[in-house]
Amino acid sequence: MDVRQLEYFLAIVDRGGFNRAATALYVSQPSLSQAVRALERDIGTELFHRIGRRAVLTEAGRALIEPARSAVRSLETARASVAAVRELREGRLDIASMPSQAVEPLTTLIRAFSDDHPGVSVAVKAAFTARDVIDMVRTGAVELGLLATAGTVSEKEVAAHVLGRQRFVLVVPPGGSFAGRSALACEELAGQRLIVGQPGTGMRAYVDALREKGVDFTVAAETEHRVALLPLVLAGVGLAVVTDSWREFARQAGTRVLDIEPATTLDIALVSRRGVLSPAAAAFAAAAVESRTTDEAHR
Structure with missing residues (x-):
């Protein structure tokens, strides 16, 4: 069973038959009928009595209407939530920071990020050493980390962007x-x-x-x-x-x-896991690197 099948089932119920539902869904009637038969096989019972060109709901069909609507609404909500996160209209970003760097530059970075993406909350996790920050990023406890180090950050474990000194x-x-x-x-x-x-x-x-x-x-x-x-x-x-x-x-x-x-x-670096970042983490990292470039250009 998949949500597409449930959407087809509800279209037949709401439009009063297969023909009207197929037209509304922009699918052929054979494709619609095939999807409904697959749904009936999954459920183990018929959902409609086929009487000529008419489709009359069975008792099982009537029982399916409410849970089907709930499932479709839940999917629509999930799609909207994912779209909101992808478009940075909402969501959450977890960052680990050493204490001094949580004063600056993290304060300035969060302020700029929040101005651009007010719907995304930033959660700052405490980390006392550079090793703590790297471990939290590497294990996925957070997406980004801000640390200070007297040497270079090894990029075997994480990707690093030096933001300044x-x-x-x-x-x-x-x-x-x-x-x-x-x-x-x-x-x-x-x-x-x-x-x-x-x-x-x-x-x-x-x-x-x-x-x-x-x-x-x-x-x-x-x-x-x-x-x-x-x-x-x-x-x-x-x-x-x-x-x-x-x-x-x-x-x-x-x-x-x-x-x-x-x-x-000390070098101040923003670190992240290798690979694809969430939209929020990618936007934050890009803004941080751009801020450093801008600061250097003004010197």
Whole structure:
């Protein structure tokens, strides 16, 4: 049994016979009759009594009308839903992002995407390391991922588009360390109390590399929760090394942001599974790459 057969059955019921139904459906009467016979074989009983040129519903035929209409309506609804998703009038897009990149550039990317496709909701999943993001994309938990890495993303597992770079900066409380400064040398972090992320994150890798170079500092706090960074800095617990995606947000919160010299950067990449993407994911990725191209053209 298929929905086309049910549509033919209902056409005969609504038009009062095979001839009128065939005309309305733009099919030949033999083709229509053959489809109805196939439906009757599937059901195991006759749906019409053929009396001359007339077709009179059997008891089984009358019983089929309501479920047939329900099935056809459900298919029409499904077709409309698929069309809406395909045309980006509705739907959902799942994206995994590392915390700092969820501040920027993800905020800007989602804003631009939502302006163009307001009916598509974006669900952001938390991922703390680049490996977490890649695994979530690779296994299909999400369609797209936003990550930061000091090296290139291996494209054996996912497809990657570099969207830009973010440098490391230092967030300090107002009126505290390095007053009146806009930048400092990385060696000046020696002796400071730092708030760091967990192993596997870019900010942790950066401060660990400083320690390996002989810059001795104290870890005042280690946190997986990026929302705790600025409150900890403002409370005087320590200073925080973050990417400059935090710059504007940190300033609005009342902290000061200093560039760390020499500049050390992370590549920001949007990753996806290889192969065909959903319409929403393809549109988001295309807009993200176009945004990077536009930004580079304006520099």
